[in-house]
Amino acid sequence: MKAIVVNGPHSPLELVDRQIPVPLGPEEEVIRVLACGVCHSDLHVADGDFGGPYPVVLGHEVVGEHPELGRVLLYAPWGCGRPECRQCSSGLEMICPNGREAGIVSDGGYSEYMRVPRRDYLIPIGDMDPASAAPLACGGLTAFRAVKRALPHLQGKNSRAIVIGAGGLGQFAIQFLKALTNTELTVVDTSAEKLDAARSLGADLTCGADGLTGKYDAVIDFVGADATMAAAASSIDRQGIIIVVGLWGGRIDFGVGVLPSEAVLTTSIWGSLDELKELLEFAQNHPLQHTVEPIPLDQAQHAHDLLRSGGIKGRAVLVMG
Ligand SMILES: [Zn+2]
Ligand SMILES: [Zn+2]
Numbered sequence: 001m002k003a004i005v006v007n008g009p010h011s012p013l014e015l016v017d018r019q020i021p022v023p024l025g026p027e028e029e030v031i032r033v034l035a036c037g038v039c040h041s042d043l044h045v046a047d048g049d050f051g052g053p054y055p056v057v058l059g060h061e062v063v064g065e066h067p068e069l070g071r072v073l074l075y076a077p078w079g080c081g082r083p084e085c086r087q088c089s090s091g092l093e094m095i096c097p098n099g100r101e102a103g104i105v106s107d108g109g110y111s112e113y114m115r116v117p118r119r120d121y122l123i124p125i126g127d128m129d130p131a132s133a134a135p136l137a138c139g140g141l142t143a144f145r146a147v148k149r150a151l152p153h154l155q156g157k158n159s160r161a162i163v164i165g166a167g168g169l170g171q172f173a174i175q176f177l178k179a180l181t182n183t184e185l186t187v188v189d190t191s192a193e194k195l196d197a198a199r200s201l202g203a204d205l206t207c208g209a210d211g212l213t214g215k216y217d218a219v220i221d222f223v224g225a226d227a228t229m230a231a232a233a234s235s236i237d238r239q240g241i242i243i244v245v246g247l248w249g250g251r252i253d254f255g256v257g258v259l260p261s262e263a264v265l266t267t268s269i270w271g272s273l274d275e276l277k278e279l280l281e282f283a284q285n286h287p288l289q290h291t292v293e294p295i296p297l298d299q300a301q302h303a304h305d306l307l308r309s310g311g312i313k314g315r316a317v318l319v320m321g
């Protein structure tokens with residue numbers, strides 16, 4: 001079978017011919033991959049930012065075919081699964097300190113077949129289109145968890161929320177917030193084209209970071225740079241929540257009197273298996289608008305180059321031959 005591997009930090013992606021995997025234990029499953037999204041995190045793995053191991057097959061937004069379950073979406077943030085692990089035993093595998101994430105630590109879906117440790121990581125999706133469903137596994141799920149964590153702060157009358165960054169994740173978040181709350185939603189981006197997209201998805205107001213006025217109950221920052229986090233800090237209300245998702249590595253000052261009283265700061269990481277199931281149910285009742293660009297598996301390097309240069313609208317999704 002064909003697979004795309006990263007052999008080490010900053011080395012080009014390599015197309016290799018491998019044996020089709022077989023289950024190694026009674027719990028394991030093998031799926032035939034139908035589609036696999038290309039996520040910004042894949043670029044970080046290829047660059048060595050997450051530290052290996054190598055070689056590794058990339059890809060954590062996977063739709064596959066299982067002999068009994070049919071078409072399935074893969075839950076990829078695999079944890080250690082040990083009963084003594086506090087995160088795994090409470091269903092928060094994506095923040096397990098010894099995670100075995102597919103496509104990051106374990107071999108993932110840039111491949112014609114892949115091995116999966118447990119059957120319950122495979123969620124049947126009926127006849128959903130594989131390429132359209134794949135980005136739900138990371139892009140969709142990450143935005144869904146972040147929005148769910150903002151919800152308790154958006155229950156009051158006249159609540160106000162900000163989404164910073166109207167790329168793929170931000171566009172999912174807009175749709176979730178509009179479906180799940182009555183909040184007044186402002187979307188911040190530097191791109192006029194993305195702000196147009198945000199309005200068409202239901203954003204009430206759009207602006208640059210300098211256009212924010214007054215105080216807000218929740219800010220979800222899909223960029224996470226110094227400037228966007230500073231905008232979040234200066235806009236948050238007392239007891240509001242700032243949720244940072246983006247990987248830009250920004251920082252802000254924190255302390256009593258530095259931020260409004262009892263403002264909550266948190267990061268938000270990917271999502272749980274239960275949240276992915278909930279998201280799929282949500283997607284069946286609220287068809288989500290998002291753009292996918294199918295690219296053949298053996299052009300994975302090209303997909304990465306396009307993503308790096310900003311040449312992908314929506315999500316690039318590798319499709320198998
Ligand atoms: Zn991802
Ligand atoms: Zn664990």
